Amino acid sequence: MGELQSSERRSALRVVGGILLSALGLAWAIPAALFATSPVRRRRGSTSDAKQPGSEEDRATSVPIASLSEVPDLDQGGEPLRAAVVASGLRDAWNRLDQTKLGSVFVGKRAGALTALSATCPHAGCGIDYDGSRRQFVCPCHNSAFSIDGQRISGPAPRDMDRLDVSEKGGTVFCQFQRFRLALKNKVPV
Ligand code: FES
Known part of the structure; x- marks a missing residue:
């Protein structure tokens, strides 16, 4: 009789222990799963303007690059202004990034219209410079x-410099920044 009772007690303890271990496992697994999937859920449910670097949304990011008054008139002998494209409020998987440099552009006015050319060489991605003495862009690589105007004159670059959409609002110039695949004849967004 005593033997039977202690065997039942052991079984009951095993069951209770199993339940407790399962509960502990769940208590650990649920927050871990929520943490691991939070960027995905945030992306699906997000209503904010922040964009994901490298994602579909980031393919064309509108960024202020200069004030209108500082944009040179190329028809009047001005030199293209090199402007850094710095976006704020981008997110990587878990962090919101304050300032992210996306690249550089050359901006100017041509026949009264704003123009912006990516400073990334379409050959292998080096930074393009402007040579005032030749009044040309040159890639040092x-x-x-x-x-x-960004048209290819010579060298191994397979296409013209990449032209970007540019607009002005309230005296600020915005560039619709985009990256394109390198070493291709055509502009293909990354
Ligand atoms: S990277 Fe510009 S010419 Fe090669």
Whole structure:
């Protein structure tokens, strides 16, 4: 009789222990799963303007790059203004990033209209410079040269400099920043 009772007690303890271990496992697993999937859920449910770097949304990011008054008139002999494209409020998986440099552009006015050219060389991605003495853009890596309007003149670059959409609002110039695949004849967004 005593033997039977202690065997039943052991079984009952095993069941209770199993339940407690399962509960502990769940208590750990649920927050861990929520944490691991939070960026995905945030992306699906987000109503904020913040964009994900490298994602579909980030493919064209509108960023203020200059004030209208500082944009040179290229027809009047002005030199293209090199402007950094810095976005704020982007997110990577878990963090909101205050300031993220996306790239650089050359901005100017041509026939009264704003123009913006990506400073990333379409050959292999080096930074393009402006050579005032030649009034041309030049890439220091493999000597590609481009006209002041971004047309390819010489060198291994397979296409013209990448033109970007640009607009003005309230005296501020905004660039619709985008990256394009390198070493292709056509502009293909990344
Ligand atoms: S990276 Fe510009 S010419 Fe090669």
